[in-house]
Every structure is written in C-alpha cells, then in structure tokens.
Amino acid sequence: MASGSSDAPPPVAPWDAADRIVLGRTPGGAIVAVALDREGAAGRRPLSDAELPAWVALREAEAARAGRGVRWIWSGSAEWYPRLLAAGVRVSRCHDLRLCRAILALAVPDPADTRDGGWDEAVDDDAPDALFEIGGDAPRPSAFDRTLAEYERQEAALARAADPGRLRLLLAAESAGSLVAAELRAAGLPWDADRHDALLRTELGERIAGGTPARIAQTAAAVRAALGDPAASLDSQPKLLRALHRAGVRVESTSKWELAEHDHPVIEPLLEYKRLMRLYTANGWAWLAEWVRDGRFRPVYVPGGVVTGRWASSGGGALQIPRGLRDAVRADPGWVMIDADVAQLEPRVLAAMARDERMAAAAGSDLYEGVVASGAVATRAEAKVAMLGALYGSTTGDSGRLVPRLRQVFPRAMALVDAAAREGERGGQVSTWLGRVSPAPSAAWLEAQRRASDGAADEQRARRLARDQGRFTRNFVVQGTAAEWALAWLADLRARLAAIPPVPEDHAARASGPVFARRPHLAFFLHDEVMVHAPAERAEEAADAIRGAAEAAGRLLFGSFPIAFPLDVRIGRSVAKD
DNA sequence: CGTTCGACGGGT
DNA sequence: TTTAACCCGTCGAACG
Incomplete structure (x- = not known):
C-alpha cells in the first residue's frame, strides 16, 4: 500500500x-x-x-x-x-x-x-x-x-x-x-421572466389564445405537407409512427437520433417540431407562471433522493433546465451570478479512491488531455468516451473497445471499478468512500439467479440481470463518492459565504429573503455545479470561497493524496459548457 | 372518471 | 460517435 x-x-x-x-x-x-x-x-x-x-x-x-x-x-x-x-x-x-x-x-x-x-x-x-x-x-x-x-x-x-x-x-x-x-x-435562483418570455417568443412565435404558438403551428403544417397527410397526428407516438411508415420512412421509433439517420423531406421539420413542442410543454409559459415568482425560480430539491446520494428534485424540473434557457438566469441589479463547475469530477474521484497516482498525475487541469498524453488513446474525444465507458461499464461500441486501453494504463483505478462490478454481479453490496452502501438486489433479482439453471432462457436472463447489477454497483461507488465530494464542497461553501461581511444596501432583499439579503448566497446546485448570487463588490470574495471550499472538500475526503479538483469559475454571464 | 405505464427528451 | 449509470416531467394510450 x-x-x-x-x-x-x-x-x-x-x-x-x-x-x-x-x-x-x-x-x-x-x-x-x-x-x-x-x-x-x-x-x-x-x-x-x-x-x-x-x-x-x-x-x-x-x-x-x-x-x-x-x-x-x-x-x-x-x-x-x-x-x-x-x-x-x-x-x-x-x-x-x-x-x-x-x-x-x-x-x-x-x-x-x-x-x-x-x-x-x-x-x-x-x-x-x-x-x-x-x-x-x-x-x-x-x-x-x-x-x-x-x-x-x-x-x-x-x-x-x-x-x-x-x-x-x-x-x-x-x-x-x-x-x-x-x-x-x-x-431562489434569480430568474428574468421577461428574458424567458423573449426566448420563448423567438423560438415558438407569438402566443395564440386557445391554440399552439405560431411557429409550432407553422412547423406542424410543414410536417403534414411533407407527409402528404393533412390530418396526421404528430403528438401520438403510435399514430406518428404509422404516418411515417405510410410516407415511406422506415423507422422503428420516433426518437430523434433514429429519425436523423434517414433522408426524407419530413425529417427536418419533424425534428424542429419535436424540439419546439418540447420547449413549449416542458419549459414554456405554463412553467414560467407556475415556478417563477418575484424574479426567483424556487425548485424543490430532494437531498438523498437518488440511491447513490445524489440529489433529486421534485417539481420545477430543477435538474433538467435546458442549456438554452440558462440565459434567463439574471442577477439582480448591482449583483452578479457566479457559476462554477468541476471539470471531470467522477474520474478524479476514482483516481483518488483507488490511490492511482498515475491517473492522478494525468488529471492535471484537463483529465482527458492527460489521458491522451499518457498514450492510452489518441484523441481527447476518445479519452472521454473511454472514461465514461469505464465508469458506466460499457462493453460494446467505441466506448467498450477503448476501455481495455485504460485498464492497461491505469490498472489501480480500473481494478477498483472492476471489483465493484464483480461484487454486484454476484449479488453483493458495495460502498462509497465515506460508507454509503448500495441497496441489496431485489427479491426478483435473487429469484432470477436461483433459476439460472432451469434452462437456457433462464440462464441468459440471469446473466443479463447480473451484468446490469454489476454496472449499477460499478457506477455506484464513483457516482456516490462524487456526490460526497459535492456535499463537502457545499457544506464548506455555505459556511464561507455566511462569513462574508454583508453590504450596506440591498434593493432586492425582499426577493432573496431576510437570511440572504446583502451577502453572497448559494442560488443553484446540480451534481458538480454551483451558482452563487453575490453583490458585485463581493464577487471576488465569493469566487474565492467557491475555490477554497473545493480545495477543502478534496482534503477532507482524500487527505494528502495529490488530486486536484479544478473549477471553471465564471463571474457574470454564463457561457455554454463542455 | 381516475391511475399506471411506456415513449420521449431534458439534465449530470 | 445510441453505448452505458443515475434521474424528472410530459404526453398519450391502456387499464380499471
């Protein structure tokens, strides 16, 4: 050791x-x-x-x-x-x-x-x-x-x-x-309802009383024209599938990635229709009216809502805000949003858990580039899919093909996830770094394993379920430990922010509530990302708090093991992320 | 009329 | 470059 x-x-x-x-x-x-x-x-x-x-x-x-x-x-x-x-x-x-x-x-x-x-x-x-x-x-x-x-x-x-x-x-x-x-x-998360409304109007067109917005209606008409079916139903999966077949589009589902593989005049307007409809139904004006009040989006977070220890949310879809809507996040006047996310949290956590010095050394500031430099794979894109394959347990496709190369270069890290997978395959439970234990397999799973010798079909089914459980436990140890790192980050950060001296004036105090007026406060969290809403004159202090808390979280969990958790910190306007 | 389930697509 | 882990919300269809 x-x-x-x-x-x-x-x-x-x-x-x-x-x-x-x-x-x-x-x-x-x-x-x-x-x-x-x-x-x-x-x-x-x-x-x-x-x-x-x-x-x-x-x-x-x-x-x-x-x-x-x-x-x-x-x-x-x-x-x-x-x-x-x-x-x-x-x-x-x-x-x-x-x-x-x-x-x-x-x-x-x-x-x-x-x-x-x-x-x-x-x-x-x-x-x-x-x-x-x-x-x-x-x-x-x-x-x-x-x-x-x-x-x-x-x-x-x-x-x-x-x-x-x-x-x-x-x-x-x-x-x-x-x-x-x-x-x-x-x-709450400062949310500019006017900006959201403007985005909706740009994408969906003007609202029409009692009907779908203008651009959705136009796009639907274009789809029906391309299908040669003026009465085609676009919102029912089985009906749409039949209409596509009648028009000569041989797809097995109506999912966008399968549609995109076909060449037919209906494809382009149909994909656009689906995109617009999704925005309209999931994050349209109804969502805005229900979830945004007084310039704040207040979702319900559910700590511990996921077996791995990640948070879930109920109501508001806080963990699924489309990237395109992030533009509606706007700080109050005189305040700024600080957006910080950890680069490649899960593989870094794996390197530290496994005490894999070579992987930790490769991590540097961009772990995927480091993997390329190690000689395991040729490109950053390959490094990314290989690493995801290692964490999720993929065995086929490009991802599965590249995983063995990681096993050669980072044997310690791979041994940790491989052992977790084996434990799951034989019905065992695994544990995160701090000791969150995975649930035991269900009675149905155990029954399927007991029946594995009853026949070829039963054996195949038992094997498949065993592999499923193995992928679950493989991912559990890493996703769960990453969630622990994030909790430590949050815990330390809230203490640091509370210690920052308040500013004398806050015209928007009512929206943030009495506890959060006049000083930087957490406004959003999503697995490996935080947003802090801060008075402009406290922005640098708040950004330092975010960085300091990340360092402290790494030390708290992994002591002196040399692994960095580099942050991408943006003060002001948020930008698209990797 | 309700509830449940599968398909789909958004997030990490 | 759909293959894999964890999720949530919406819809229509199916069921009771």
Missing part, C-alpha cells in the same frame, strides 16, 4: 464538534427542546411555534460568541428549516434524522431487528396522533421521545460501524446538504 494512515480522512468534519439540541413535538403538537451534553439530557424546554425562531437564533448567536457551533437534531430539515428561514433565522449545523437513518439502515443493519431495513417507522413529528395509538390505552412514548430515541439508536449504530469516523463525516455532510437544499429554495 502506498497510502499511509495520514491519508485517512480526519474523523471530525470542520462543521462538526458542536453542542447538540434536539427539537421535537409532543403528541399535542407543542415543541420541546432538549440540550444534550456528554452525559445525556442537560436541559429541557417547551416552546411555542411563535417563540421558536427567536430562541433558535439566540442559541446560534450564543454558540457563535463562544466560538463553537450548535447542532440541531430534528426529524428532518425539510419540516423544520423553511419556517426558520422565513423568519430570518439561519442555523449552522444539524442532524437530519430521516436522511441519516436512510444511510445507517444500509450501512449498519441492526442485528436485533429482523424486519426489512431494520429500523423503526419513519420519524414524523407532524404525523397525526393516530399513528402512535396502535397500542390502544397502553402507555406509549410521545412523538418527542421517539425523536430522542431515534437519535440514540443512530448514535449506537454509528458506534457499531466499521469506520465510525468516516460514517460520521458522511452524516454531517448529508445533514449540511439538507440545510443547503432548504436555503436554495428559500433564496
């Missing part, structure tokens, strides 16, 4: 080491706060909803004065934090029981509990009392005691973990992410 113990991540995150306060509700709905010290509960206090924000703010201020932090332990930031933010209160740290339990249930299964998942029912402080009355008139714990008990179970689970230090780091990062998610929604 080339790596010494100095490479191991430190056991405690910089945003850790805090006093702890548990917040919960009694069955009657009253809030209870309990302060915890090393010995256990050190104080208990009832609170009304009205008093809560000011009381939380006071605890935060006291902790800050004492030069320490305070960690709020609650059922979930999604329930507790938006109300605090609306009241102008920011918290520095939390422990999100719901998110942490999801991690612990897979990472440290409870041996005393034989039920699926091994954990109690969901902690839900807002649930009606009926949920807790299953025992009739038997004594039952209050909802608040269940909150406290859940936290104690989680602490006990951590103590049983193979590497409690890393897992604690993951729980802290996940919880910090839950705060960021609530803050992103509260602050």
